[in-house]
Amino acid sequence: MIKVKKEVYQEVLERDNYTCRLRDKTCEGWLELHHIVYRSEDKTKINDPDNCMMLCVKHHREVHSNKHYWQPRLIRMMED
DSSP states (O other): OOOOOHHHHHHHHHHTTTSOTTOSTTOOSOEEEEESSOTTTOGGGTTOGGGEEEEEHHHHHHHHHTHHHHHHHHHHHHHO
């Protein structure tokens, strides 16, 4: 499996101000790196910071549970 470079992880963490991009009162757990376009869909985007965002554990699980709902919204969020 291809891993995310430490530099990319750090860049995304700093860009997202060390917080969950979907931050609200329900955030819980530590932060995890989420790939908007999943690794399985496009391996070339694994180390692309523009394809990554930080999510708390709760939101990361939620996003993965409903990809078809979340993926277009996260793409738009990153474009803004």
